[in-house]
Amino acid sequence: MALFKLHVPILDDIKTKGWRSALVTTVDQTVERITAGINVGEIRSILRGEAPKRPNPRVKPHADGFWMHMRPTFFHEQVMSLYPTFRLGWLTTYMLVFETITGLFLMLWYTPSPDIAYTNMLSLLSNVPFGLFMRDLHRLGAELMVMLVLLHMLRTFVTGSYKKPRQFTWFTGGVLLLLTMFLSFSGYLLPWDQLALWAVTIGASMAEATPVVGREVNLLVRGGADIGANGLLRFYLLHVFALPLIAFIFVGVHYYKVIIHGHSLPPGAEKVGEDTARKVPMERRLYFLPDVMTRELFWTVGWLALMVFMVTWGGWHAPLEPHADSQITPLHTTAPWYFLWLQGLLKLGDKVFFGVILPGILSGLLFVMPYLEVGPSRRYADRRIGLSIAALTIVIMSVLTFMGTPYYGVSSSPDQEVLTTLAPQTHPGLLRGTAYDELPVGEWVASGWNNAPSQGLQAVLELYNREIERYSDQLLNAKGKMSITEIQAGLKQVTMQVEWEDNGAHASEPVTVYLHRDSDYEH
């Protein structure tokens, strides 16, 4: 019989110590296992806000647990207030994980093929509960991540945290900046709508100008002269596999370097030329458990709440344009906002110099900057030149970004500009956003907006009129015509044409927009 005897320790415990005590011990042991070293008593002590005993039992998980061993047991209390990190590095890391999770959800409903990708998007939005929600979160997260990375870079520059010994941390950060931008950019193509196709076509054609390898690299990434089935598959694999994998590895390297050198103290907190980040005096230590962890969780939850709010009641939604069509180039397509500066540069002149060589040199400089700028002091007062250059760079980048938009240096004719403002080809615009019943059938002119029979039509005609007046130096005696007819039950046809005089009468190509009662561009 002894052979089959089961050994259940809790039974022995119950026998020797009684029910209550046995149960307490078991719960305690289980909790300790899960937390890799913190028992119930300690958790209660943490919750009561008590100082740890000496030696500190709360550092045990850092030695025993896998996740916790990546985090230091304590930080200098001066790097744990909002300044100097602004939590930007942490939030960026959070976004990378967040994008992975929301992205996995989207992958369930997505096939990387031009035949079906767009239909997949439609069924994601019309048939999958929380489909819109997840898509919006993923898209918003991507945009925010690029912003966070840029701000994080700015802050590490401003506080001089790239200086010795943290040059390589900055370098790996540069790699992460590129990875983040390309992660976002590669995701842009996947919905396979007009926005996706043309933003990526523009982005890819900028790279085309690279001397020697430009054409080859482009062919390799796009999988052909145009972006088609091969290109979509390649972008997809980059987006869901290659780039995230590399990004995770580099975040590991980056964070390892951050820990190895310690978070740099605020520039004024130490003597010039000294780096005391690793020598934290006893009384200034802030232990990870519980102080740092609760701070990080607080920021995570707050940031999540913000994003969830934005995509629900805030009304922020990821765009979805009509199906991608390589035959129809929408007027005024732009690259994603974080590449607009490049598009702006390209408007200055030579494609190879402004599109490739100059940006190449600039990004190269960005990477090796810490090895060139070796001034010993991190104090603001000693870095007037460096900080001024940073400020100037921001201004120049903003100007270039503006120049990248259609508002600068576009060459299309003013009459087409007017009509495109009313019925844009890259987003719905005012006319499509106007309610069906607010567009009465009839013949209307822009200048008569004041007498329009409905508020909606009045707003449309007023914009029409304002746009015509904007170009009044080129469109002399211009008349903006708009004819609205109902061509089917619940379907109106709006045809617009600008007529003007300039050594004789001229008329624009008419632009026709169809509007269905249900089309609901507002949502």
Place this chain on the structure above:
Amino acid sequence: MVTRVALGTVFMVATLMIVSFTAIDEPARMAQFESGYHGRSVEAGAALYANNCATCHGPDGKGIAGRAPALNAADLYNGTRFREMGWGGTTHDYVYGAIAGGRPRASAAYAEYPQRMPTWSRDFGGPLRPDQVNNIVDFVMNWEETALLEVVAEKPSDFVAVGLDLKDPVLPAGDVARGEKLTQTYGCVACHMNPDMNAAPGPGWPAKYYSSGVSIAERAATRFTAADYTGKATSAEEYLRESIVQTNVYVVAPYAANIMPVIYGEQMAAQDLADVIAYLQTIK
């Protein structure tokens, strides 16, 4: 730390609440997206139709003589046309098939069109993507409602329904051609011109579509004299009039009562009814 934990908990609860509210609204939101997208599809279809189809089928879908038949017409939606082609599916699929694959030949009823309908879908070597073909189908199908209601829409303001009586009012002289058109717009043909006799819910009109091989004109001429006849008609015209306005008074086996709706007395003017009867009496 207490404030932090408390505030964090508030954030978390707020997030969960927003998510729950979103969850409640999801079915409505998905339905709204579906109808919104359908609307946009019709819009895209309208543009494609104007560019590719209007030259032959007419900008208003009314067809162009000698080029291509009307699409904005009742017979496309009430099933006449596709039945004539031997199609067993829905109108939607018939329209999709015709646009996507084109037509190798014109149907017998439209033999006067020398040009065949081209293939449009890329799937069959045409120029358009399948989603674009779908857009056009959505646009064409958007005519269905008005095309079927056309008769009603054309009713003059002094319209007087003919009513249920077999003798009052006295019917004017009928116009056979107009009567034939009316049987399409009223949808009669969907049941009575069905080549598949066993599937048709009502008796076929032409001799070839009826089990005993007798046409409606001949049946009407004799049936009111039959022994088992339960109605009040005393002539072929009255028999047909009764069958149209008081459909359940006398139903020929094996057909069931209440299949044909009792609405035509209210929908037709005396002239309409006269025209339809005149047409029925010419069917062989």
